[in-house]
Amino acid sequence: MSNEIAILGAGMHPWGKWGRNFVEYGVAAAREALADAGVPWRDVRFVSGGATVRCGYPGYVAGATFAQALGWQGAEVNTSYAACASGSQALAAARNKILAGECEVALVIGADTTPKGFLAPAGGYRPEDPDWVRFYLGITNPTYFALYARRRMDLYGDTQADFAKVKVKNAAAGSKNPRARYTKCFTEEDVAASAMVADPLRLMDICATSDGGAALIVSSVDYAKRIGKGDAPRIAAISTVTPSFASGVVEMPDIATDSAAAEGIEAQSFRAALPIKAYEEAGIGPEDVDVAEVYDLSTALELDWIEDLRLCERGDAAKLLRGGDTRIGGRIPVNPSGGLACFGEAVPAQALAQVCELTWQLRGQSGERQVEGARVGITANQGLFGHGSSVIIKR
Template identity: 35%
Template sequence: MSEQVWIAGVGMTRFARHDGRGVPDLAAEAVREALADAGLERRHVEAAFFGNTTQGALQGQLMVGGQIALRGMGFERIPMYNVENACATGASALHLAADQVRAGAVDIALAVGSEKMNVADRDRTMAVFEGAYDVSDPAGLTASLTALGGEVDDAHAGRRSVFMDIYAAMARAHMRRFGTTQRQFAAVSAKNHRHSVHNPRAQHRKDFTVDEVLAARALSFPLTVPMCAPVTDGAAAVVVCGQRGLRRLVGRGRSVRVLANVAGTGVVRAQDAWEQHISGLLAGRAYERAGVGPQDIDVAELHDATAFGEIQQCELLGLCEPGAGGAAAEAGETALGGRIPVNPSGGLEAKGHPLGATGLAQVYELVQQLRGEAGVRQVSGARVALAENSGGFYGGEEAVAAITVLGA
């Protein structure tokens, strides 16, 4: 029988532009907070999984980044694994840590993600995203985007990563199929920025109206700047333990149960085969393992690298009907106080998106929610929470997705 898995402690830095700080320094802050939150010491950790996506390209640390960051803060002898899975890196590190505990290999494991993405040459940062699709087939990317979103003249649009073009093409496909409007994307963005005002660790804490989002600088249609995640530095960490590890905790009553964690890749499919999208396929598996359904989810943190991403994932995960995500956001159903609050942290659009830390930061927020410790952002009576973290692009959809279901 496999071990039950618990999240014993969480920590994260503020997500921001951290001039003068590097990947190891940011990681250390998050790890120290996670250990203190769990009531554990460094010596209790038996394995570590370190998530990072950009350090090789931006700082030249092509290998052993985790060993350098973690041994530098005093971790010794334990196995350390470096994890890269595009924007789903943080969730992947957590899933590997949880699997190690579930298998009984260790009692306590650490997952940490840390990124330093703001460097002097912004073009180098933007170039990092070019490595998250099949670089051997750039014509294939162009063909996929044209098939999804048609040909668009966006020569006038501002500087952006290629993933804003990818999300924009997917958004236009959604608009064409379901009648989703740009104003509905703006409603998602305004909602998440409103949530972020109450999150002291968010990169942006400015309230926007729907009209202000629409009037902001255009990127690739239908996206404007507030609809898109910023370039962010930051780190987050999660301490995972099994039953034996749980007995070591002083504050074990604050631990949160991992009901399910699943990850996967897509299938060969037609671009319009919505029912075969990677997140939809994984959602069924996650709900089955967790013993819950979408109707049981009280709060969710979804991968809104753009506002469209939140609408798409709400539908694929069954939190609303296909094609109804935009209307749900416009009606306030996904806001705090609504039927299913989504991204109370502010989401990637406002909280920030340091790629390797993002999935763990989602879990940080949900653990706070399930403990009843989220303050003004608290979802009343939250008992079951879901995080979806995805990244890369392949075959007309995300190259990887990861779903985590947590229970109080």
């Protein structure tokens, strides 16, 4: 297919909470990806970075920051900011550059250092800022995750034990992942014993924020063949579509949804829309997917994503989970990396980390976490302000 590019190398700095400069994490990830690809740094002609908004000016110009750290060698740079989808948007920029014939090899990279404690808005009295308003009224991030979780319970009969099962499954996978921040196995009883944060979600149902870095070396298929890597996994689709009005699901940081009262307007779900373009672009359907990495900001949200990716009917994700279908060795493993449950969120690196995991899975290099015979993988994530992405890779 003419719109595919090859993934030659993947690299990650382990996730954690060290408070060091984010550039260190990015450089470590980039060096690992370059070594994995067997590509010399000077051959990389485009550096596409996911921005971090929490690390000052160097974070706003992350592409240049990483290029300088690795040693200026005259490549072109780009920086993308798209909240949780920043990595995918940076990847899309690299793909465009490659498919336009303007470069053969690109580095796509993201890294973050996260502050300790609550993420709070700027101070003052600012009712024009929806983020300020919701905190003022007592509505935090877990509120939104809990609203989605509770709706599943009332509509589909999901239980808190189901949500705990997601944590247990992801912790078991993450315990075999040396790059994960949390590698301890947990039981459903452990989850049930953790403090209630936002009913029905407990502390262990909700992901943390982390430091981390991830990088990919991508190239034209021609270049991959020339260096003897014609069978490398390919990027088959990148969807970074916006929501469609009227968004019918209340989203962080808003206090209300769009109104669908106008003629010809229907309420839409953003999460469900994201993979549609990805499947169309790749020319495949949910039945072709072998493995998925989804954005489990909460345990219950993993179940929403499974349905949004159409890996089962709406409302049936907990059935899949209870049957063991979504664990490694099951019919359709979800989050074999351990997911955000084991990593915590490092915003500009996270979408790339999902692609790194799928790259290793499709190459059969995931050791104890290996999804046998995986040939098609899909990612999904969603962030603030209408950003989200879904990437399909295959070999």
